[in-house]
Amino acid sequence: MIPAQFDYVAPTTLAEAIAALGAAGEDAKILAGGQSLIPVLRLRLAFPTTLIDLSRVSELRGVGEDGDVLVIGAMTKHSDVIEDPLVRQYAALLSEATSTVADPAVRHRGTFGGALAHADPAGDLAAVALALDAELVAEGPGGRRTIAAKDFFVDYLETSLSPDEILAAVRIPKLTGDWGVRYEKFNRVAQAWAIVGVATAVRTEGGSIAEARIGLTNMGSTPVRPHSVEAALVGASTREQVVAAAASAADGTNPPSDLGAKADYRQHLARVLTARAVSQAAGITS
């Protein structure tokens, strides 16, 4: 189908984009890579009056460093995140998870910031942002503020960005030391969204787990961080201990029941995939 009519603006600076968003009123929408928004427009599930396209705002693109923190521009495309040497070095979990998103053509357009702002609980990258303690930098007419990932994802397709704010960058503390990472994505056909996904980063010392970070995809209306599992994993050095700690991965979760899977099956998957991901990340084979 052809989308309903809208006005289109393509600013070239963030300041212009914020001004355009303010001027266009409450039914305006930001257009990033368009890989979630354009399908929605085409199916006429949304009727924005104005689209503010960020694709010509070059200051929102690219990966840089700020001391111990990796700074990823919101408009950095999935394909560039995957290839980026800094991301590979300091946030390998993000490049691994991003390479499971959609397919190469979608990854050539879709952006890291767009995926987070869209806040689809089945999206792979929110769980990674949560597990890695990312901070999201929002800019609006009132200036800049930083939002912790745990406060950013509010509900299904809902974030704590206010309608006049733009997500400008994502700050991810660098993982340094002996960290292993793994994104376990369970889906049944190629190019599909995760039925459940588990993002893990694990630091080992002398063969046992010293620290674990876990984010769960599609186990509720927002990504989930199972802190109790992270705590229970400390000291684990065998597969049996990892499986025991992962047994509580689904505790307190409220996953959806849909065509992909029923809720209790998703809870089963969360336990199994958490054990698998942690073992792999920690290099624990038996």
Added chain:
Amino acid sequence: MRVSMKVDGVTYEDEVEPRTLLTHHLRDGLGRVGTPIGCDTSNCGSCTVSIDGESVKSCSVLAVQAAGADITTIQGLAEGSEWHPVQKAFQQHHGLQCGYCTPGMIMASVDLLTRNPSPTEDEVRHGLEGNLCRCTGYQNIVKAVLSAASELRGEGPIAGSFRDADEPVPATSGASS
């Protein structure tokens, strides 16, 4: 909006409504109907074209977003009457039946081989995961892409399923299918 873009080597400038999808602009605006539309959900990949050297689904890009871009469609791959090696390989290996997915499949394959000139079978399957085919069962598409890869590396095509009668049988190269 006035939008100018280069498509298959020709620069066009047209008045375009912001809501026009690139795929509709190519087909209805410019009459370049080699790029088909196969779905309404950005899943099938039949509309795949290259924008500034990157494969994209042209149904998921607004024409206005492609202002100033250099676009290649399936209609711009051949050099005169000489098919692109990937096109030739699809023909030789019977990589198509109804042909509806083929333009997108070939554009995605060209993109894949630009990034990875020596893909494994598994890498070809993953690289083409955004392109759906309802006919072939993919087997011959994968064969065709591996054969084109071999040819593009200068190692000659992999012995094919189909050849013109007067065409010599190509030597089997190291790559397996």
